[in-house]
Amino acid sequence: MRKVLSKRNILADxxxxxSAISYWLTANRYFMKVSVIILTYNAIEYIDQCxxxxxxxxxRDFKILVVDNxxxxxxxxxxxxxxxxxxxxKNFKNLGFAKGYNQGIKFWESExxxxxxxxxxxxxxxxxxxxxxxxxxxxxxxxxxxxxKLEHGKEQEAVxxxxxxxxxxxxxxxxxxxxxxxGEKDKGQYDTAGDIFGVSGALALYRxxxxxxxxxxxxxxxxxxxxxxDFDYYEYFDEDFFMYKxxxxxxxxxxxxxxxxYYFPQAEAYHYRSAFGDAKFKNFSVFKNRxxxxxxxxxLSYRNHWLTIIKNDSVVNFVYHTPWILxxxxxxxIYVLLLETGTLRSVWQCLxxxxxxxxxxxxxxxxxxxxxxxxKKWFK
Numbered sequence: 254m255r256k257v258l259s260k261r262n263i264l265a266d267x268x269x270x271x272s273a274i275s276y277w278l279t280a281n282r283y284f285m286k287v288s289v290i291i292l293t294y295n296a297i298e299y300i301d302q303c304x305x306x307x308x309x310x311x312x313r314d315f316k317i318l319v320v321d322n323x324x325x326x327x328x329x330x331x332x333x334x335x336x337x338x339x340x341x342x343k344n345f346k347n348l349g350f351a352k353g354y355n356q357g358i359k360f361w362e363s364e365x366x367x368x369x370x371x372x373x374x375x376x377x378x379x380x381x382x383x384x385x386x387x388x389x390x391x392x393x394x395x396x397x398x399x400x401x402k403l404e405h406g407k408e409q410e411a412v413x414x415x416x417x418x419x420x421x422x423x424x425x426x427x428x429x430x431x432x433x434x435x436g437e438k439d440k441g442q443y444d445t446a447g448d449i450f451g452v453s454g455a456l457a458l459y460r461x462x463x464x465x466x467x468x469x470x471x472x473x474x475x476x477x478x479x480x481x482x483d484f485d486y487y488e489y490f491d492e493d494f495f496m497y498k499x500x501x502x503x504x505x506x507x508x509x510x511x512x513x514x515y516y517f518p519q520a521e522a523y524h525y526r527s528a529f530g531d532a533k534f535k536n537f538s539v540f541k542n543r544x545x546x547x548x549x550x551x552x553l554s555y556r557n558h559w560l561t562i563i564k565n566d567s568v569v570n571f572v573y574h575t576p577w578i579l580x581x582x583x584x585x586x587i588y589v590l591l592l593e594t595g596t597l598r599s600v601w602q603c604l605x606x607x608x609x610x611x612x613x614x615x616x617x618x619x620x621x622x623x624x625x626x627x628x629k630k631w632f633k
Contacts, residue, residue: 286312287380288316288358290318291303294322296371303369303373312384318357321342322353344356351491351499358489373455373456382520390515394460396520397517399519400419400455401416401418401521401522402418419453422449425577428566430501448515449515452516460512466510467510469613471488471493563614570629
């Protein structure tokens, strides 16, 4: 086994992490079965329950890395004081969901990566159960369990919650992506294991081999990192997204590369989700739900939805589903035009990002291994 990290807490910012620090880390990587990555931002309300649930896992071959996006509520100090076994990477500013997790994935070498939101609590046997499924399915790149919804302001109750948070990601012909089962009462309707389109970023197990195969180069990388003259910057989650829809994008990319996603309901966890909607929301119910969300979140969601389609969709499948797509997008555009005009700036942002997005699309075309009809089956 190679040398273990000699410094437990590392500071990083958007300019020096993947140059000076990443080269240092290359010689100091720690090999294990699972690297558990918790991304935090002002997580003091949740972090104890999250970390304790991981430390209480029946499976033990893992290490925990907290990537903190410049919390100012004492999160980092609290973790240092109470959890000396946890490694911390503290950013000087909020770098977003995608870049934060990418930092964590690059930090250690492991066979699997478990991405955990700060407000998620794992059942003690979660890792053991889901890893047994992963080991039995070497052609699968990502794995999802059943996540149930916890109420804010309440400790985890002795009685298991009965409202579903997510049992994976599903897609429609209109290219609407949603959390399967969200808002439904758990009556055992999702107790059958099997293939799904993708796994929610709230709690996702990825095979490192699969992530390595679908990573994409960001051509802006060389402009950002001043400490090297010949450095290609690769991403797993797309950092142009910042946050929202990056889990959909990665799930789609894995499917295109032939890495399937497996859902195993016996691996359970619980989630205090802040942005929550019913999977069955239709028409104006969807728009009503948007009114309850942060404006910045709505802008990112609107923009990243289109970036995901432009990067990953085939021309053939897009044309085949054009009637459904146009109808859905027309409804959204009318709503935005009348009631959410601030989101219109997302159109300009999308256009600015287009050169890099098209550059990434070309890379995705090269890793694509499945026929269009195999992908089309997921859009129902």
